[in-house]
Every structure is written in structure tokens, then in C-alpha cells.
Amino acid sequence: MSKAGREQALTSEFMRRADSWRQAIERIRRLSTKRTDDVEDALRVADDYRLLAHDLARARRLAPASRALEYLESAYAQTHASLRKTASHPGYALWSLFRDQIPAVVHELRHYIFWVTLLFIASTVAGAWLVHTYPNLIGLFASPDLIATVERGELWTESLLNVTPSSVLSLRILTNNIVVSVVAYCAGLVFGLGTFYIVGLNGLMLGCIFMFTAQHGLADGLFSFVVAHGCVELSVMCLSGAAGAAVGEALIRPGEGGRAKSFQLAAMRSGKLLLACVVLLVGAGIIEGFVSPNPDFPLWTRIVIGVGYWLFMVALLRGWLFGRSRSTRAVAV
Secondary structure, rough: OOHHHHHHHHHHHHHHHHHHHHHHHHHHHHHHHHOOOOOOHHHHHHHHHHHHHHHHHHHHHOOOOHHHHHHHHHHHHHHHHHHHHOOOOOOHHHHHHHHHHHHHHHHOOOOHHHHHHHHHHHHHHHHHHHHHHHHHHHOOOOHHHHHHHHHOOOOOOOOHHHOHHHHHHHHHHHHHHHHHHHHHHHHHOOOEEEEEEEEHHHHHHHHHHHHHHHHHOOHHHHHHHHHHHHHHHHHHHHHEEEEEEEEHHHOOOOOOOOHHHHHHHHHHHHHHHHHHHHHHHHHHHHHHHHOOOOOOOOOOHHHHHHHHHHHHHHHHHOOOOHOOOOOHHHOOO
């Protein structure tokens, strides 16, 4: 048989098999876009893969410059990618995030967490000292209405439930806390300076307010209001600030991959911690809306709730709530 005859015979054979190729492509596309429990379809895809691989090898040898070869290469690539695709398990991914990834991030950022927490404590002490030494400076950190309320011997927190229902108050507080945490994190984009400003300013405000209420004999009442939700809320602010500081350092001292690559890696790593912070703030907002302003809860109950929720936060960030294994902890260390 002449060369032209062989090419014509080969073309005819490929044309006869083209229908099988199209069916294979349609089957793999259908299975890629929706889930199925049909075993027959799965077995047919495996057969399609072998068919396409066989015909592709023949086409490369006998018809290296044909359109059939291009079509087969595309079909084979799609089938190969679908068969090799890792199964998606959203529940397992979420479980792995809280069991392994977030605890690993917390361990990596432990130095940032320490220094940001130290900054917050120092700024709180500095704020208390400033108002104790120069009482008139309270006007820089508190509104005139708040100052007037405290000078009358009242706390502005006492009438919260009389003005706003607990559900609305909780939602408002939750939204505000999340915004503050996100701002503390995003402020790290200014080479970390914004994060230190946010954390330092909040520490100064806390110290000033506590000292101002103490000067009017209301510090115990403010502590009773804050303790139930404040343990976690203030910790979360330090955590989000530490994540922002890590992003800032990546911009100041980029690694070998350059500033853009270092920033990308730091943002992806620390962003996981910010997700945990948002989850914790949901609980803190509920406590602050339903427990903190409610006079029916005695002080010892508020302390138990505050300390208990803080221990819950520690267990969450360490991965203990999701059964983190000893081997995983060893790798993280």
C-alpha cells in the first residue's frame, strides 16, 4: 500500500474512533462538574483513560502533525487531571486548619505575640500613670459625655440594656471588635508601624479609662463589666496585632524571594490566625451583649466565664480541641 493510502486508512480509522473520544470527553466533564455515586461511570472513565492513552501513542507515532493528535492530547490531559485530582473534603480541610495550621502559625508568631502583648501592657500602664499624674489628660481619650457620667458617680455601661436590646448590642459590639482586629492586622502594611500605633493607642485608652474610673471609685464596676469578655477580646487584639507585625516585618526585611514574595507568604500564613480571631470574637461579642451589661450575673460568675473562655481560646489556638497529635506538635516545635 502506498504512503497516501496508509495515511487515508489511518485517517478513516481515527474518524471512526472519534465518537469514542467525544463520549470520553463528555463523561469526564460531567463527572468533573457534579458528584455521582455511579460506579459504572467511574469505571468507564478509567477505560476512557486507557483508550485515550493508547490512541494518543499511536497518533504521535503515525500522525505527528494531525489535528487528531491535538484533540487527543487535549482529551488525555483533561482525563489525566480529573483522575489525579485530590478529593475535596471541606469538613476535613476546616478540621485540619484548626488542628494543625493555626497552631503552627501561633507557634511561628510566638515572638511577635510576646512583644505586641508587652507593648499593650506597657501602654496600659503608661495610660494609667498619665491620668493619675495629669488628670486633665482624660479629655484626650474619653468623650465629654463619658467624663460627665463618671463624674456623676455612674458608669456608662449601666444603662446599655435599657437603651439597646442584647441581640442588637451583641451584633454591634461583634462588628466593632472585628473591625478593630482587621484594622490592627491591616495596619501592618505600613511596615508594622500602624499595628504598633493601634495596639499602643488601645492600651493607653484602657489604662486611662480604668484610672479615671478608679479616681471616682468606679473601677470595681468597670472591672465587673469587662472581665467576662475582656480576657479574650484583649488577647485577640494582641494576636491580630502580632499577625500584622509579621506582615510588616516581611516588608521591612524581605527574604530571598523579594519583598512581594515575602509579603505574600506572610499574609497567607498570618491570615489563618486572623480567621481564628474572628471566630473568637463572635463568642466575645455574645458574652459582651448578653452577660457583661446584665446586673443579674454576679462577679464570680463573670470571672468564671471570662477565664473559662480564655482557656477555651488557648485550647483552640493550640489545637487541643481538635485532637492535635503529639507527633504534629513535635514537628511544629
